[in-house]
Amino acid sequence: MPRATTHRSAADLVAARLAPPEALRELERVAERYAVSLTPDLGALIDPDDPDDPIARQFVPDRAELDRQKSESADPIGDDANSPVEGIVHRYPDRVLLKLAHVCAVYCRFCFRREMVGPGRRRALSAAALAAALGYIREHREIWEVILTGGDPLILSARRLRAVMAALALVDHVKVVRIHTRVPIAAPALITPALARALKASGKATYVVLHANHPRELAPAARAACARLVDAGIPMLSQSVLLRGVNDDPVTLATLMRTLVECRIKPYYLHHGDLAPGTSHLRTTIAQGQALIRSLRGRVSGLCQPAYVLDIPGGHGKSPIGPSYIRAAPAAPDGECFEVEDFRGGRHIYPPDATSE
Numbered sequence: 001m002p003r004a005t006t007h008r009s010a011a012d013l014v015a016a017r018l019a020p021p022e023a024l025r026e027l028e029r030v031a032e033r034y035a036v037s038l039t040p041d042l043g044a045l046i047d048p049d050d051p052d053d054p055i056a057r058q059f060v061p062d063r064a065e066l067d068r069q070k071s072e073s074a075d076p077i078g079d080d081a082n083s084p085v086e087g088i089v090h091r092y093p094d095r096v097l098l099k100l101a102h103v104c105a106v107y108c109r110f111c112f113r114r115e116m117v118g119p120g121r122r123r124a125l126s127a128a129a130l131a132a133a134l135g136y137i138r139e140h141r142e143i144w145e146v147i148l149t150g151g152d153p154l155i156l157s158a159r160r161l162r163a164v165m166a167a168l169a170l171v172d173h174v175k176v177v178r179i180h181t182r183v184p185i186a187a188p189a190l191i192t193p194a195l196a197r198a199l200k201a202s203g204k205a206t207y208v209v210l211h212a213n214h215p216r217e218l219a220p221a222a223r224a225a226c227a228r229l230v231d232a233g234i235p236m237l238s239q240s241v242l243l244r245g246v247n248d249d250p251v252t253l254a255t256l257m258r259t260l261v262e263c264r265i266k267p268y269y270l271h272h273g274d275l276a277p278g279t280s281h282l283r284t285t286i287a288q289g290q291a292l293i294r295s296l297r298g299r300v301s302g303l304c305q306p307a308y309v310l311d312i313p314g315g316h317g318k319s320p321i322g323p324s325y326i327r328a329a330p331a332a333p334d335g336e337c338f339e340v341e342d343f344r345g346g347r348h349i350y351p352p353d354a355t356s357e
């Protein structure tokens, strides 16, 4: 049997029956603009006979990507406006992003950094730029957490990651290193015991945050890769993007969250789709997102509840945008009063005498 390879072009995808031959020209135009990569592990999860396959929808280019909305922008969450030195994004007071590489194992069609990631885009941090970025972290004593992101930091070798973690281990005020990745799903064999060991830094807590959007992504090899990280003592969280035609229904979303928890991964964020160029066909409305979050409450365990968040365009940071279950009720004579909604939709008055002065 021929060895499965990574598909890196529209022609590869057509040859693998993952895209229709008549779409080739248009998909080549998409691929000229945005990087394409689909690994064998994720490609094997796609049903080529299903035109709505939720895995294909995330990685196989679509001609709709050529349509750019006025509200969409090349840097929708404002990374560049908050970058004091190359490789660093300092948006919130106590944490920074450290972007080591600008390539990924797979390229997601909805990526908010799609104008920055991919071969031939921005270059990986040079040794001098990495030294300057680490210098910035050392000088800013308010930085409590460093988030390795990219691109995907886990495509780097264990040797390079060990060197970065060793440098961060020497910075007293940094207590937490968080790593954002899709590699355990996209290329699970890269998560070796040696790589897991490389992610630990003496005296620091390391968290790995897995990007997963559909329960089928947690295939046996991906589950085993995540288990290697958790068994190595690295707690895992998840982030998912709410995507039209992928996970925007209550059953799929609940199954995704439960599957993550079963893999010892705590659901952390459900992102509303960012205003990245050519991605409107994959975005839901916020009202749809709020309805989905309501559907999770009560239906699945509290362990399975992510925070539904929006990155405010322009670099203003993330805000929770889930539905509210509490509202002011007409004031009682002796103080403020609230109406609280239970998981079945029933409403209850929270008594005004719950606290004493």
Ligand code: SF4
Binding pocket: 103, 104, 105, 106, 107, 108, 111, 112, 113, 114, 117, 150, 151, 152, 181, 182, 211
């Ligand atoms: S893995 Fe992350 S950075 Fe890379 S294309 Fe997907 S969303 Fe973008």
